[in-house]
Amino acid sequence: MTGTPSAGTAVVTGAASGIGAAAAAELKRRGWSVAGLDLRPAPECDYTAQVDVGDPDAVAAAVAQVQERLGPVDCAVSVAGYYEMLPVSDITEQQWTRMLRVHVGGLVNLSRAVLTGMLERGTGSIVAVASELAVGGGSEDAHYAAAKGAILGVVRSLSAEVAGRGVRVNAVAPGPTDTPLLAADSPWRAPDYLRTLPLGRLVSAEEVALCIAFLADEATFCVGEVLNPNAGAVI
Template identity: 45%
Template sequence: MVGRAGAEARPPVALVTGASSGIGRATAEAFAAAGYRVAVNHRGSAAAAAALARTVGGRAYRADVADAGAVAAMVATVEGELGPIAVAVCNAGFYEEQPLAEVSDARWERMLRVHLGGCFHVARAVVPRMRARGEGSIVTVASELALVGGVGVAPYVAAKAAVIGLSRALARELAPLIRVNVVVPGPVDTPLLPDRDKTPAYARTVPLGRIGTPREIAAAIVHIAESRWTTGQVYSPNGGLVIQ
């Protein structure tokens, strides 16, 4: 467990962005099961986030990760109410499909601000605090599409690929005190997955014969967050869909 120095110590805190549903929700539950107090971040799903926070014994915090000031304020509030953040999981995001010619500047910029900017803002807010304490762990969440590309998803793929690059750069810069890794899920049964990828026919294209579950990705996130000799790594639980 990250950030716990003995039996009498307070439980460490995990901040999970985009935690009101899907992978984020499962990750909040997994960290709670591992003994963490969980800060459940959301942008607008107040009821779902509050219900989850009650379930996991944490608290809900509203902030748009694309807003640097909101993220900094959230981190300060979390540490004031729950305690020092030992693990930050940058999971908030959204998925859109649109041909390149139809992508507006606003949608392109929003995709980058949420995915890449969100990870940057969270890291910038937590790193000075983690450094002062002498340790910390950051896990970003990308997508297997960042490794293989896709049709009609250029902004999403570009943003997620940039998240991988950012994570690798931060791993170099922040070692040895802070570890930074990126989890790159394959197709997972969440509201973001297109319906066409939830069919038996699609599942047969996955070497392990099915799409993943949010709990499986959450388990990977907790594992790599707590792996003390791992940094700068791209961990891709994807059922064998991408083999590198």
């Protein structure tokens, strides 16, 4: 299935690159008007706002601008984030706080900004991007895995809270993905790691975007679900 074109408006955080850019492009292909929220411009979107997703007031103001320009938000996709590897003993308080602020705070701030309108209209979809590491963990990934694990907790709890009022909340938890977020010398790109994957390769941002768009556009039967495009790393 390719999805039914929609006249609705979608907001994608992290839309300037990687999975966020791919998700924005796929939603546009399916007929959505797409607004991109990012620290950098997202030129492929119909509207873009440079926003720190960890700032609740800034996100609320940006979503208000989106609704003024493009109409009510029917879909919100929380992708914005970053990745770093550090031994747990080396992670500073600032690094712990920033990781949680961007990943979990970004999802919560976006959700709060769009939910009032969605609940009033009795329809809407929120999709969060978590990670395979939220389930399996990883060496030197404690603060990243903790943040992504918290995203799954928010998704499952929020879905239970709002599903009865017409709003679906789901998540995609990809494995290492072939985007600029992974450095050329990342251990996730090493041939020894790739040989452990049943598919023998990383998934692409476009493949993750298909999962996001499916949950946003087609999967009206999915509530609190987590899709795992990870090339078979976690089965």
